[in-house]
Amino acid sequence: MKLTSRARFSTICLHAGQEPDPSTGAIITPIYQTSTYVQEALGVHKGFEYARTQNPTRMALEGNVAAIEGGKAGFAFASGMAAIGAIATLLKSGDHVVVSDNTYGGTFRLFDKVLTRYQLSFSYVDTSDLGAVERAFTKTTRLLFVETPTNPVMRITDLRAAAELAHRHDVRLVVDNTFASPYVQRPIEFGADLVTHSTTKYLNGHSDSVGGVVIAQRDDDIEWLRFVQNAEGAILSPFDSWLVLRGTKTLPIRMQRHNENGQALAEFLAAHPKVQHVYYPGLPTHPQYELAKRQMRGFGGMLAFELGSLEAARRLLNTVKLHALAESLGGVETLISHPASMTHASVPPERRQEIGITDGLVRISAGIEDIEDLKDDLSRALDAV
Numbered sequence: 001m002k003l004t005s006r007a008r009f010s011t012i013c014l015h016a017g018q019e020p021d022p023s024t025g026a027i028i029t030p031i032y033q034t035s036t037y038v039q040e041a042l043g044v045h046k047g048f049e050y051a052r053t054q055n056p057t058r059m060a061l062e063g064n065v066a067a068i069e070g071g072k073a074g075f076a077f078a079s080g081m082a083a084i085g086a087i088a089t090l091l092k093s094g095d096h097v098v099v100s101d102n103t104y105g106g107t108f109r110l111f112d113k114v115l116t117r118y119q120l121s122f123s124y125v126d127t128s129d130l131g132a133v134e135r136a137f138t139k140t141t142r143l144l145f146v147e148t149p150t151n152p153v154m155r156i157t158d159l160r161a162a163a164e165l166a167h168r169h170d171v172r173l174v175v176d177n178t179f180a181s182p183y184v185q186r187p188i189e190f191g192a193d194l195v196t197h198s199t200t201k202y203l204n205g206h207s208d209s210v211g212g213v214v215i216a217q218r219d220d221d222i223e224w225l226r227f228v229q230n231a232e233g234a235i236l237s238p239f240d241s242w243l244v245l246r247g248t249k250t251l252p253i254r255m256q257r258h259n260e261n262g263q264a265l266a267e268f269l270a271a272h273p274k275v276q277h278v279y280y281p282g283l284p285t286h287p288q289y290e291l292a293k294r295q296m297r298g299f300g301g302m303l304a305f306e307l308g309s310l311e312a313a314r315r316l317l318n319t320v321k322l323h324a325l326a327e328s329l330g331g332v333e334t335l336i337s338h339p340a341s342m343t344h345a346s347v348p349p350e351r352r353q354e355i356g357i358t359d360g361l362v363r364i365s366a367g368i369e370d371i372e373d374l375k376d377d378l379s380r381a382l383d384a385v
């Protein structure tokens with residue numbers, strides 16, 4: 001199952017990082033549920049000593065996601081937050097980071113409540129405005145941490161221009177690619193140095209595992225991340241690695257349907273009289289529609305819409321039946337949520353207002369159900385608003 005250098009995306013998703021199991025020929029990489037490995041003699045072993053440091057199931061996943069993102073190496077962690085925490089260890093006391101202003105609430109919490117205790121500083125900027133990004137850079141800026149599209153108001157950052165700007169200032173570009181997935185967008189192709197995912201979302205895709213990955217391109221980062229993954233030990237378990245590896249096999253066909261359903265729901269909502277505004281990069285009314293078309297393959301399964309008040313949002317959320325009221329995203333089943341009180345509750349209310357996360361904003365992670373059933377469900381719920 002050797003991949004040629006010309007292998008295309010779907011083939012890479014299915015096969016990269018995996019070989020038939022050497023002991024049985026099993027086509028699927030087994031779950032190596034072991035804590036240690038027996039050595040043949042003192043100092044003689046098969047390259048596996050202890051399972052925090054090396055695990056064949058995790059290593060298969062790491063090779064797989066590295067190839068999927070077009071990076072040199074991948075590292076799998078116990079959660080998306082653990083992956084972002086590992087990236088933060090590239091920083092030293094005194095360093096500064098520029099971050100997308102409506103980044104995932106948990107990322108903001110880690111930066112603002114934990115990492116500021118270690119003499120690290122963060123500036124939150126609308127990274128879709130690269131002039132503002134450049135003005136925020138200081139002599140101590142080391143990372144530009146970007147989410148695009150942003151959660152939940154779907155602002156887009158021009159990744160190629162962001163990478164050029166960052167590199168001119170000797171800053172690394174880090175992209176949290178969770179929201180788009182690598183089917184829709186591959187930041188390393190645009191010049192990103194590091195890509196991270198919560199594999200909990202599209203990469204695993206089945207809402208049954210929590211995990212994270214970092215994909216790196218620079219040799220010094222790869223060396224450091226390998227060291228830190230072992231030193232801090234926040235590794236992804238063999239079973240979760242196996243689940244995500246199974247998930248990435250179907251990433252392309254799942255994403256095609258997520259894209260279709262996301263687009264169809266955005267168009268349906270945009271035409272509905274009770275909806276004041278729809279945030280989706282695949283609508284020509286999106287201010288960065290042209291950039292999204294250049295940078296993304298399809299526009300993803302995430303969208304948000306404004307109903308005008310908390311009461312309207314509450315009625316809708318309490319009436320839908322097929323849309324499951326839940327945090328998270330990127331699974332095969334459609335989820336609906338209220339960012340202000342759920343995913344972004346840890347963001348102070350004034351900042352939420354600035355970003356556009358109002359009390360009337362509702363977010364959808366479009367799953368892969370039949371689109372007509374999703375529209376019927378929303379239509380019924382909107383009648384109750």
Ligand SMILES: Cc1ncc(COP(=O)(O)O)c(C=O)c1O
Pocket residue numbers: 079080081082104106107147151176178179197198199200210211212328
């Ligand atoms: C964009 C983004 N990044 C990171 C995370 C954190 O991932 P995890 O929940 O797997 O720790 C999330 C979780 O929702 C997310 O949406």
